Amino acid sequence: METQLSNGPTCNSTANGPSSISNNCSSPVESGSVEDSKTNLIVNYLPQNMTQEELKSLFGSIGEIESCKLVRDKITGQSLGYGFVNYVDPKDAEKAINTLNGLRLQTKTIKVSYARPSSASIRDANLYVSGLPKTMTQKELEQLFSQHGRIITSRILVDQVTGVSRGVGFIRFDRRVEAEEAIKGLNGQKPPGATEPITVKFANNPSQKTSQALLSQLYQSPNRRYPGPLAQQAQRFRLDNLLNMAYGVKSCPYSRFSPMTIDGVTSLAGINIPGQAGTGWCIFVYNLAPDADESILWQMFGPFGAVTNVKVIRDFNTNKCKGFGFVTMTNYDEAAMAIASLNGYRLGERVLQVSFKTNKTHKA
DNA sequence: TGAGATT
Numbered sequence: 001m002e003t004q005l006s007n008g009p010t011c012n013s014t015a016n017g018p019s020s021i022s023n024n025c026s027s028p029v030e031s032g033s034v035e036d037s038k039t040n041l042i043v044n045y046l047p048q049n050m051t052q053e054e055l056k057s058l059f060g061s062i063g064e065i066e067s068c069k070l071v072r073d074k075i076t077g078q079s080l081g082y083g084f085v086n087y088v089d090p091k092d093a094e095k096a097i098n099t100l101n102g103l104r105l106q107t108k109t110i111k112v113s114y115a116r117p118s119s120a121s122i123r124d125a126n127l128y129v130s131g132l133p134k135t136m137t138q139k140e141l142e143q144l145f146s147q148h149g150r151i152i153t154s155r156i157l158v159d160q161v162t163g164v165s166r167g168v169g170f171i172r173f174d175r176r177v178e179a180e181e182a183i184k185g186l187n188g189q190k191p192p193g194a195t196e197p198i199t200v201k202f203a204n205n206p207s208q209k210t211s212q213a214l215l216s217q218l219y220q221s222p223n224r225r226y227p228g229p230l231a232q233q234a235q236r237f238r239l240d241n242l243l244n245m246a247y248g249v250k251s252c253p254y255s256r257f258s259p260m261t262i263d264g265v266t267s268l269a270g271i272n273i274p275g276q277a278g279t280g281w282c283i284f285v286y287n288l289a290p291d292a293d294e295s296i297l298w299q300m301f302g303p304f305g306a307v308t309n310v311k312v313i314r315d316f317n318t319n320k321c322k323g324f325g326f327v328t329m330t331n332y333d334e335a336a337m338a339i340a341s342l343n344g345y346r347l348g349e350r351v352l353q354v355s356f357k358t359n360k361t362h363k364a
Numbered sequence: 365t366g367a368g369a370t371t
Binding site: 043044045070080083084113115118119122128152166172203206 | 367368369
């Protein structure tokens with residue numbers, strides 16, 4: 001694959017919520033008109049490393065899925081951080097919105113809402129706004145732009161440390177024509193009370209950025225900041241991905257394995273061995289309540305890292321949880337951290353026992 | 365000069 005080399009922005013930020021003033025999760029259930037699909041969902045703010053299989057696994061825990069797609073960059077294959085899940089039953093789609101919207105996965109807070117019917121008119125309706133007064137809130141920004149159409153998302157970027165507005169933001173309209181009208185009406189204008197005019201223009205496409213970021217990472221010196229073991233492994237993992245994407249190579253089949261141990265999790269006996277690529281690390285969760293379901297496992301383990309699968313073991317006749325379940329996580333460090341944090345965790349009236357699963361890996 | 369919502 002021939003790829004252009006250029007120095008693009010070196011933004012590696014995986015944070016989502018903290019970088020915006022609010023997550024704008026305003027009632028996704030009520031959006032859409034009556035003739036819209038009631039089974040097809042769009043899922044936004046997915047973690048960068050989440051795969052289509054993981055997406056399917058997460059949403060499949062709600063009900064039967066007709067189709068599922070993680071949207072990727074056509075050139076680099078990088079996830080664009082969103083995807084679509086189409087259920088067989090509209091009730092499951094509604095349930096997915098109610099139970100999974102706002103779920104925290106790693107550094108992201110995912111958003112689950114009905115997908116609008118796809119059409120050319122809703123594409124390229126995203127605006128970049130700069131020169132905003134630092135005091136302007138997201139609500140005021142929306143008020144300013146809403147005179148030109150229906151706003152799908154809005155965001156004001158803030159300083160990671162101080163939380164103060166950086167005076168730049170994004171507005172996504174329902175339709176391209178609305179965005180065009182907003183540029184005509186607001187570019188170069190002073191918002192009420194402002195001393196400086198704002199700049200309003202179309203935002204960059206996501207694909208432009210990912211290829212730039214990919215290549216700028218290849219040029220970065222890997223050891224500039226002397227990272228600790230966890231960061232080192234994460235960095236190597238990223239490098240593996242980059243090399244794999246750029247050249248189709250995998251540098252080391254054992255790159256998942258880390259000898260690092262965490263307090264309280266020092267035994268490696270009986271857990272899966274490096275080289276069993278693709279299986280991940282299976283975690284045994286004991287003392288779940290009879291009404292426990294898969295979503296509670298996603299909620300508990302998702303924040304610690306990549307979860308590929310969860311399973312609640314149920315009684316065949318009653319369909320009630322038999323008191324235990326399994327969670328599969330991709331990375332050893334994240335699995336160990338989840339175990340160290342969740343073993344002994346009090347869930348309702350119960351104290352959970354969480355450990356690496358002993359003997360053979362559970363296949364769910 | 366900047367996140368990531370239309371397959």
